[in-house]
Amino acid sequence: MSKRLIPALLVCMLLLVACGQAATTQAPVEKTEAPAEETEAPVEETEAPGVQVEVFSWWTGGGEAAGLDEMIKVFGAANADIEFVNSAVAGGAGTNARAVLASRLAAGDPPDSWQAHAGQEIIGTYVAGAQIEPLNDLYESEGWMDVLPDTLIPLISEGDNIYSVPVNIHRANVMWYNPTVVADAGVEIPTTWDEFFTACESIEAADKICLSMGEQWTAMHLMEVVLLGELGADAYNGLWDGTTDWGSDEVTAALETFNEVLGHVNSDASTLTWQDAAQLVANGDAAFNIMGDWVDGYFSGDTTGGNLGLVPGEGYGWAPPPGTDGVFQFLSDSFVLASGAPHPDAALAWLKVCGSKEGQEAFNPVKGSICARTDCDADLFNVYLQSAMEDWATDIVVGSLTHGVTANDSFKDEINTALGLFMGDLDVAAFQEALVAACSSAGPCQ
Amino acid sequence: MSAISDRNVPSGLPPSDRSRPHAPRQGRRLAFTIDRILSVLIVLPSILAISIFVYGFIAWSVRVSLSAWTKGLIPNYTYSGLTRYIELLSDRRFGIDMRNTAIFTSLFLVVCLIVGLLLAILLDQRLKGEGFFRSIFLFPMALSFIVTGVAWRWLMNPATGTRISGLNLLFDQLGLDFLISRWHTTPPPWGIAFVVIPAVWQMSGFTMAMYLAGLRGISDDLREAARVDGANEFQLYRYIILPQLQSVTLSAVIVLGHTSLKIFDLIVAISQNDIKLDVPAVYMWRTTFDGSNYSRGAAIGIVMLITVAVLIVPYLISSMRSQEAKL
Numbered sequence: 001m002s003k004r005l006i007p008a009l010l011v012c013m014l015l016l017v018a019c020g021q022a023a024t025t026q027a028p029v030e031k032t033e034a035p036a037e038e039t040e041a042p043v044e045e046t047e048a049p050g051v052q053v054e055v056f057s058w059w060t061g062g063g064e065a066a067g068l069d070e071m072i073k074v075f076g077a078a079n080a081d082i083e084f085v086n087s088a089v090a091g092g093a094g095t096n097a098r099a100v101l102a103s104r105l106a107a108g109d110p111p112d113s114w115q116a117h118a119g120q121e122i123i124g125t126y127v128a129g130a131q132i133e134p135l136n137d138l139y140e141s142e143g144w145m146d147v148l149p150d151t152l153i154p155l156i157s158e159g160d161n162i163y164s165v166p167v168n169i170h171r172a173n174v175m176w177y178n179p180t181v182v183a184d185a186g187v188e189i190p191t192t193w194d195e196f197f198t199a200c201e202s203i204e205a206a207d208k209i210c211l212s213m214g215e216q217w218t219a220m221h222l223m224e225v226v227l228l229g230e231l232g233a234d235a236y237n238g239l240w241d242g243t244t245d246w247g248s249d250e251v252t253a254a255l256e257t258f259n260e261v262l263g264h265v266n267s268d269a270s271t272l273t274w275q276d277a278a279q280l281v282a283n284g285d286a287a288f289n290i291m292g293d294w295v296d297g298y299f300s301g302d303t304t305g306g307n308l309g310l311v312p313g314e315g316y317g318w319a320p321p322p323g324t325d326g327v328f329q330f331l332s333d334s335f336v337l338a339s340g341a342p343h344p345d346a347a348l349a350w351l352k353v354c355g356s357k358e359g360q361e362a363f364n365p366v367k368g369s370i371c372a373r374t375d376c377d378a379d380l381f382n383v384y385l386q387s388a389m390e391d392w393a394t395d396i397v398v399g400s401l402t403h404g405v406t407a408n409d410s411f412k413d414e415i416n417t418a419l420g421l422f423m424g425d426l427d428v429a430a431f432q433e434a435l436v437a438a439c440s441s442a443g444p445c446q
Numbered sequence: 447m448s449a450i451s452d453r454n455v456p457s458g459l460p461p462s463d464r465s466r467p468h469a470p471r472q473g474r475r476l477a478f479t480i481d482r483i484l485s486v487l488i489v490l491p492s493i494l495a496i497s498i499f500v501y502g503f504i505a506w507s508v509r510v511s512l513s514a515w516t517k518g519l520i521p522n523y524t525y526s527g528l529t530r531y532i533e534l535l536s537d538r539r540f541g542i543d544m545r546n547t548a549i550f551t552s553l554f555l556v557v558c559l560i561v562g563l564l565l566a567i568l569l570d571q572r573l574k575g576e577g578f579f580r581s582i583f584l585f586p587m588a589l590s591f592i593v594t595g596v597a598w599r600w601l602m603n604p605a606t607g608t609r610i611s612g613l614n615l616l617f618d619q620l621g622l623d624f625l626i627s628r629w630h631t632t633p634p635p636w637g638i639a640f641v642v643i644p645a646v647w648q649m650s651g652f653t654m655a656m657y658l659a660g661l662r663g664i665s666d667d668l669r670e671a672a673r674v675d676g677a678n679e680f681q682l683y684r685y686i687i688l689p690q691l692q693s694v695t696l697s698a699v700i701v702l703g704h705t706s707l708k709i710f711d712l713i714v715a716i717s718q719n720d721i722k723l724d725v726p727a728v729y730m731w732r733t734t735f736d737g738s739n740y741s742r743g744a745a746i747g748i749v750m751l752i753t754v755a756v757l758i759v760p761y762l763i764s765s766m767r768s769q770e771a772k773l
Contacts, residue, residue, distance in 0.1 A: 099735070102519045125738070129520045207607075215718040268605045270631055270720040285609060410517045413737025417539050420721025424542070424634050434538075442517065442737075 052083035053346035055335070057115035058097035060090040062305075063297070067367035071167075074362050075353045082346045087111055105131050110338035112347035117404030118166050118332040120240070123158045124408020132336040134161035138348060144355050147373045151397040155405060156334070164334035165354045166372035168364050171293045171388050172400040173225050173329040175321040176278065179314070181208055181287045193229060193257050193322045199287075200264045209286035210264040214277035217402055219269070220419055222290050223258050224401040229323025230254035233396045240399070240406040242444035246436045255428050262426070270423075282308050282316060290321050292331070292403070296384040297368035312383045328395035331403035332372060407443065414438035504751065511744035518738050530745035540746070543726045546638040547753075550725070551706040553642045554649075558702055559695065561646060562653025567683070569654070570661045580658070583651035591648065595715025598644035602629035602716075634722050641716055641723060649705070653698050660694035661687065696761070703757050708750060726750050 059068045065088070072084050089097035094115075101114055110131065116122045126132045139145055139162055145153070148166075156164055177189065185203045190196035200210035213222055228236045231244070231254055238244030245251070266286065269277070278295045280286035289295070299316050301307030310316055320327070335354045341347045353359040360371040365380045374393040378386050399405025401412060418434035439445035511531070514524040534540045565583055569576055586594065603612035606626070610618055617625040630640040664687060672686045710727035717723035719732070726746050734743030 105519065125518060128518050216720055266605075267628070268603065268609075268631065270718065270722075271599060271604060273718075280609075408517070409736060409738045413733060413739065416732075416736075417721065420719075420724070421538055421542070423720075424722045 051081055051343075051346065052085055053113065053343050053350050054085040054087055054111040055113050055115075055350055056087045056089070056097070056101060056111035058089055058094040059115065060088045063367045067168075067363040070362035070366055071353060071359050074356070074359050075350060078353065079346070079349050082349060084350075105129070108340075110340060110342075112338055112341040112343050113335045113350055114338070115333055116164065116336060118156045118164050118334040119399050119405030120408045120411075121404030122156075122164050122334065122336060124410070126336060127158050127161075127163055128408075131339055132163055133339050133341075134163055135165065135337060135351065136160070136162055138165075138351060138355075142352060142355055144373075147357075147375050149374065149392065149395075149397045152330070152372075155330075155397065155399045156332075164336045165351045166332040166334045167354050167360060168333050168367055168369035169372050169388075169392060170331050170369050170403075171328055171391070172221065172331055172403060173228060173321050173324045173327065174291065174293050174295070175319050176281055176289045176291065176295050176299070177287055177317050177319065178281045178284050179317050181206075181281075181284050182317075185287065189317075189319045190322050191325065193226070193261070196322045197260065197264070203287045204264070208284075209266045209280060210288060211261065211266075212272075212277040212280040212286035212289045213265040213269040214272040214274045215270055216416070216420055216423070218274050218277060218291065219262075219423060220416060221292070221400075221402045222261065223419060225290050225321045225324065225329065226258040226261055227251075227254050228327060228329055228398065229321055230257050232323075233327045233398050236398055237406075240401075240444060242439075246439045246445070247432060251435075252428070252432055255432055259426060259428050262423075279308070282310060292400075293318075293384065293388060294368065296382070300382060300384070301368070318384060318387075326395055328391050328397050329400050330392075330397055331400040331405055410442035411438060411444075414442045504748075507744045507747050510740055511742075511748050513741050515741045516739045521740070526741075530741050531749070533742070534745060534749065539721060539724060539729060540726070542634070542721065543724050543729050545635055546723065546725050547707060547709075549635060550638050550642060550645075550709065551703060553639055554645050554706045555699060555702055557642060557646045558650050558653050559698060561650040562698070563657050563691075565650065565654040566657035566661055569658055580655070583654050585651070586648045587652050589648065591645075591709075591711040592715045594644050594648050595712045598647070599630075599716050599718075602627075602640060602643075604628040604631045630716055630723060631720075637722055641713065644716070645706070645709070645712060649702060653702065656694050656698050657691060660691045664690050700758060700761050704754050707754050707757065 057068065059065050068086070068088070072086065075082075075084055089100050097115075101111075104110060116126065122132070144165075152166070153162065156162060156166065175189075181203065182189065182199075185199070185206050185208070187199040187202050188195070190199045203210045211222075213219060227239070231239070231250060235244045235250065239246065239251075266272075266277075266280065272280075274291055274295075275298060277286075278289050278291060278298055281289045282299060296312070296318075297307065299308050299310045300312050301309070303309040308315070335351055337344070337347050337351060355373070357371075357373060357375060360373055361376050361380060364371050364376070368385075370376070370381065370385050370389050370392055374389075376389065378389055381389065401407055401415065404412070407415065415435065415438050418431055418438055421434065422428075422431035436445075509523070510521075512525060512527060513522060514526040514529075515522040569580060569583075573579070601612040603610075603614060604627070605611060606614065613629075614626045617623065627640070630637045632640060668686055669682060672682050677685070708727055709725055710731070713723060713725050713728050717728070719728075727750065730743050730746040730750070733739045733746070
């Protein structure tokens with residue numbers, strides 16, 4: 001019996017080892033970068049402290065990773081003595097990276113600097129947890145106050161403290177259109193929602209979709225643009241700092257408009273990605289699509305990269321969505337400084353590159369976004385991005401809800417649930433009630 | 447074939463006793479104690495692992511669900527009683543989740559059992575190429591629900607007009623226009639019913655295998671006897687075969703039922719966060735990891751655990767009793 005037992009025992013041990021590894025999959029993920037640190041650190045740290053910087057992001061593919069590489073080159077040229085440790089975690093549009101980051105922060109092992117969406121996503125998560133440091137001194141010493149739009153600063157601050165360095169800027173409020181479809185229907189580009197509804201009648205009479213939309217987050221994107229257009233920049237900002245009442249009549253009217261807009265979208269919206277929805281415009285099935293300006297990269301990018309290879313202004317056009325002319329609804333990838341960063345000086349050197357003209361000019365043309373600074377060289381960018389740069393420098397800047405600027409994760413998730421329920425029953429009164437409840441349970445109204 | 451059909455054959459033989467004569471007589475006492483120590487040692491790590499990673503975490507989830515940890519990544523263990531559970535009672539999204547689970551589970555169980563039983567009866571007719579068909583029906587089980595979900599999302603494309611595709615395009619080409627459907631985008635509450643189609647497609651092969659094993663376990667003598675007594679085929683199945691498949695049905699209900707109550711990946715792949723098709727597992731994941739509402743997420747998890755326990759525990763108790771009865 002024992003002869004048979006020993007192999008059985010071995011098998012069991014093997015299984016246990018395998019199970020043990022499966023159970024602790026978190027650990028290897030967390031420590032992916034650890035070997036790199038440990039092999040280098042002991043030698044170099046004895047020479048001079050703070051000679052490396054660990055930067056954590058989810059830029060692992062496409063234009064984002066290529067842009068990060070360009071920025072690392074700029075960093076290396078200015079800081080030859082600092083080793084750059086790129087701790088990028090792939091997958092899930094940042095969801096995986098944020099989970100890994102959360103576990104590292106919980107374990108008291110923060111990277112020196114990490115990527116996050118500018119605004120309340122940072123403030124509600126990392127400032128609330130006292131995990132990052134204010135950067136006001138850096139902003140002053142580098143003179144960034146002069147090169148960033150004035151209206152941007154309050155959106156990335158908590159009280160008087162600024163907490164992040166925006167590297168790139170995307171615009172959320174852009175209405176993309178198909179020039180042929182619009183011309184065939186004989187309509188002008190609408191500048192108010194009433195004009196939009198009139199235009200829709202002509203477009204739908206020509207058997208085209210008026211406005212293309214995709215899965216639920218693109219509906220939230222559309223909702224925030226409609227709210228902005230109907231309420232105006234001030235009242236829209238008030239939604240997020242508690243000065244505009246979610247239960248007010250003007251919000252009711254804006255939500256009624258949103259409800260009417262939904263009546264003009266494609267019936268299969270919930271099954272489409274944002275690319276599918278944008279492609280309806282490119283293919284001439286739909287007239288309009290309201291989506292952020294990553295659509296420009298998708299439309300004009302090279303066909304070998306899976307993009308559509310259209311000519312800006314010919315294959316597609318763009319305009320501010322109704323009611324939002326002169327307002328730039330932004331979102332931004334930013335970097336922060338960890339509290340208790342292992343190498344604070346090197347981290348500051350990295351943040352200086354993030355906010356510098358050289359760093360942003362290296363990153364943004366490759367990523368397909370514009371600089372957060374207003375003094376970048378316009379010749380580096382394509383025709384759409386040039387128009388966005390002009391607007392960025394002159395427009396009123398407001399934040400995007402869907403992309404983490406105006407609401408913390410909890411508030412945004414509650415709004416998302418309310419929106420999802422509304423998409424099921426189209427009951428505006430119940431929707432507004434749910435939004436009021438969300439604001440008081442998770443938002444600024446508490 | 448034999449792998450499947452032999453497993454569930456109810457055999458009246460007592461457990462094999464063959465190993466005993468070969469055991470060495472000398473040192474039998476010693477071997478016994480070593481065996482005993484070894485067996486405890488072997489089981490010990492599993493007991494530890496399960497008590498920590500299963501029961502420990504269940505206890506921790508209960509604790510979190512009773513806390514005030516509703517915002518952010520920083521734990522807040524302030525005790526807040528059953529607040530989270532009471533909130534769930536009036537939570538419209540959770541109401542939709544429960545409705546969707548109820549519709550999905552009941553339809554899935556009924557359709558899966560019927561389809562599985564019919565396939566098994568057909569295969570039991572000793573056709574040529576039985577192995578081939580059995581493999582075909584079982585193959586979908588080899589896929590993950592995510593793959594099934596993505597493929598069926600494409601098939602169940604609700605677009606019409608020039609962009610028609612998937613099954614709708616097929617129906618259109620075949621002139622079966624009355625079958626063209628909005629599929630899972632059908633207005634609530636029936637959108638979720640269409641999600642049952644891919645679930646049945648994936649799991650009916652498994653149900654078929656269980657029933658086939660059960661059918662093979664029924665002695666031919668019984669069928670012959672029934673025929674001699676003048677029963678027709680329908681009566682044979684109704685009064686002789688089906689009653690003997692009850693235990694198989696019960697096992698299938700348990701396996702399919704707990705899969706369906708916990709369903710997550712299929713819904714995620716098909717619904718793309720559409721709350722009209724939401725289920726508790728998806729809500730739990732979203733509210734915890736997107737909304738940082740750990741307390742509510744834990745409460746939903748515990749509610750799901752209780753729901754599944756309501757299904758499983760009576761089964762476990764009854765099967766333990768029947769085992770004891772056999773001993």
